Amino acid sequence: MPKTQYTKTALKEAIAGKLQRHFACEVEDATKDQVYEACALVVRDALTEHMIETQNEVERDGERQVHYLCMEFLVGRSLRNNAYNLGMLDALTAALKDMGFEMADIFEEEADPGLGNGGLGRLAACYMDGMATDGVRGTGYSIRYEHGIFKQKIVEGQQVELPDSWLSTGEVWQIPAMDETREVKIGGTVDTYFDDNGKLVVNYHDYTPVLAVPYDMPISGYGTNNIARLRLWKAQSPIALDMKLFSSGEYLKALEKHALAETISMVLYPEDNHREGQSLRLKQQYFLVSATLQDICAKHKAKYGTLENFAHKHVLHINDTHPTLVIPELMRILMDENDMSWEQAWNITSQSVAYTNHTVMPEALECWPVSLVQELMPRVMQIIYEINERFCKELWNYFPNDFQKISKLAIVADDTVRMAHLAIAGSFSINGVSALHSEILKERVFTDFYKIYSSKFCNVTNGIAHRRWLCEANPELAELIESKIGIGYRTHPSELQVLNNYADDKELLDKLGEIKRHNKQRLADYIKAHNGIEVNMDSIFDVQVKRLHEYKRQMLNILHIISLYHKLKDNPDMDFVPRTFIFGSKAAPGYAVAKKTIQLINSISKMIDNDPAVRDKLKVVFLEDYKVSLAEIIMPAAEVSEQISIAGKEASGTGNMKFMMNGALTIGTMDGANVEICEAVGKENIFIFGMETPEAEALAASGSYEPMVIYQNDPVIRRVLDQMIHGFGDGVDYTDIANLLLHGGNGGPADRYMSLKDFASYAAAQERVSEVYRDQDQWNRMALINIANSGRFAADRSIAEYAQNIWRVKTNFAF
């Protein structure tokens, strides 16, 4: 447990002190944002102290450290989370109350640090929490994007992107470490030759130096003083102004160099599950990798005087292929700057790097043009060529004379660098993020690599920070749980299982229903305030929140909603369990179909809300600007969790876990972690529908799928699509979407993700949802079983598996 105890009085004094010193004001005159900042500074003081202690310990014991590299860390707000973890939330709430403020209002002052797009970035953040709590020596590395994920506004039904400036309230959590600034070299020319002793000499010149300035966010663990550090690199030019140009009157040009260097950390690319081919993105990747490695190596050398024992002391974990350049970059540092031979450098590198794959979407598998890598990092490209050369020789031993196969598996081919192949060649471990996904990697995506390196492949199913997503986001539920099973589950989430014993406890089930209703009310208030829509509190809150992507099939949900609308129009007095369908989703700004889908949801929402015949029974709500803090309101209020991707495409999903933990029932396909959720709760406590992976893949591969035939034979679907063609009364034309489903487009087949094929089975599963909902006891019982069996989806469990099976480092977590 943490050493420090925080009393209300001490906190009041500390906050008042910060207000005086930082804002020259007394408590009575302070604004809410000043109070937020003062609270953050108080909490930060405690964290910084712990961070120094942790760093000293790491330095002293010399145990293996984990370095977690990711282009995204979607950390969410920090104040409440840190206060909770440090055990000061109650004292802080009371202190603020005494000072005349509501804690919840103060939390609202903090902007969400949007340093990520979706699942990938949020997972990285959950793992920082897990590492801190479980005593893993972990550091996260990413970029301190000035602008995180854009803010989404809905204007006339359409997404409009606005810049996100999170730093105004987020800066307080970051501690700059100027003395650890590193220099990253970009572009230029490299000459290599052998000297008289046969030694390779590398002469790298005319590059552009960019400074990488570290800002450290201390990430607290629960019930411990251990801190995981998140190091965010900011790009800065070493020259403030080119004075030569300035003196000759070329003011703009003088500033140009400066500005160009700083663009590197200016903005997060808003693409999710999609590769981004622009040169700035590659610069960002190299910037992250090079600064991080220089940092680790410099400290290691200062301690040990050599990098020979590097692999014993460090694991470099790469989250998806985005930081794969660690492999050639570490080779460069070991060979060019530390005089190691290729073999020695390769041994160290390939024993240090572990790779997690997060997607099988072909459009997300990164490939970079050789010419671009060459231009931006010429020495790194030379090294990649050499890795490729040696790798292909190795492949030859496995597939002699099979030129076709070797070129298929090569790292460099067709003038592109295939990052996943580089990651596989240069790492000691490759894992997927759910049992199904890891199997798909072995059997389909990386089949030949698996034949060669079967022992490198493994699975670690994703997990979420259950303290944030359950204890903090849903305090009433946490209190109920704790009244029955105590607080042990906070650090041993599997103890939630004890709740299974209460499945027939009518009193508990009623209480569960009551809490859900409170949380629904909170969301209903939010909807009323933001969308002006009054939702029916007795309706089922059915939620699909996640990035907008065709494979995630928001479309299937929409088609079904339209069919329900028709049903109700035909028979307004039918016995219908009212439903509120809630969506929240950002679309990548360049992804036209995704943006049109958002517009479609809004058109339907409006049509239904304007129709007195149906609007009390059916509602569609699109919540703008879906983000972590909004998810913290949505998850506790949800009753149905939509996890309806086409089987075989969603690597894991993590929203599915958050919903389940908050007692929502899943309607889902056998995809990603849904498969394990189903296994955990039993088929009778989840609504599974649709094709399974083998069937979906076989159908896609056969080329015989014809959605037009379904359209012709199924009157429900025909009417839905016909309506889409006729529109929803607001003058917006959705023929393009109907055509995409029926005829294909953008070079893709009709209904690529087979929504029409799974429609009937989905609609039937939705019928079952309504039927069960009629019996509230049964519903609450199922909800309880979901909560009780959600412990295995805690990040603590995932981190413990990484620690034991991949990183080989100590953890305090006991299974």
Ligand code: C3B
């Ligand atoms: C996501 C996947 O799409 C999810 O299935 C998965 O749960 C998470 O990663 C975390 O593993 N993902 C993402 O958000 N961005 C990518 N570029 C690739 C995968």
